[in-house]
Amino acid sequence: MxxxxxxxxxxxxxxxxxxxxxxxxxxxxxxxxxxxxxxxxxxxxxxxxxxxxxxxxxxxxxxxxxxxxxxxxxxRCGKVPVHLIGAFAEMARATMPNETGAWVVWNAVTRDFRLAPVIIRSQGRGHLDYSRPELSADEVLVLDCHSHGAHPAYFSSQDDIDDVHDVKFAFVIGNCGADVPSLALRLCAKGIFEESERVPSDWYAATKAGRGV
Ligand SMILES: [Zn+2]
Structure with missing residues (x-):
């Protein structure tokens, strides 16, 4: 062979x-x-x-x-802590009307989660160009978060291109100026995309305006 x-x-x-x-x-x-x-x-x-x-x-x-x-x-990591979803919603709100992004990463040794902001190269009302955050050797990406500013949450054709090779959950928060933002969540695994019909209800509660972090 x-x-x-x-x-x-x-x-x-x-x-x-x-x-x-x-x-x-x-x-x-x-x-x-x-x-x-x-x-x-x-x-x-x-x-x-x-x-x-x-x-x-x-x-x-x-x-x-x-x-x-x-x-x-x-x-294997268990559920993503909902307070990190709330923390990203605060980031998205603070960056309005521009888009922003962050990763929820999990440490396979300590089993802790944390929110790691992406390294932004350029951002605007309809685009986000970034590099991956620096992770320690034991940390892995679990949830890739980005915001859509004032636009609704959905997965765009650009998101499909960005996500096609990854193994992760992808999360979008949109209508970031609204009291209740729109949310979209999907599993990405080597070209498989499975969008959740229902984002967990505690994620909606965590992303409401005025919740704080
Ligand atoms: Zn997007």
Missing amino acids: HPMDSTLQQSFPTVMVPRFGDLAPMEGAGERLLAAEDGMFLEVSRPWLRLVRQIGKYHVKTAVPYGLVAETTYL
């Missing part, structure tokens, strides 16, 4: 889902393809997350001697 293929395949292996035994979850960080009875699944593992999603079905009803695997979302 070509050494480059050997390296590629080790970095992103395909695993046959057992029919009679259990599939052992990935231990470290990485990705695998899972060949199951009913199609192909992507497994993504990060210090803070384990995710399994179906990414393809077979076109032909042929017998595939593999087992089934369930779509899974397991947050």
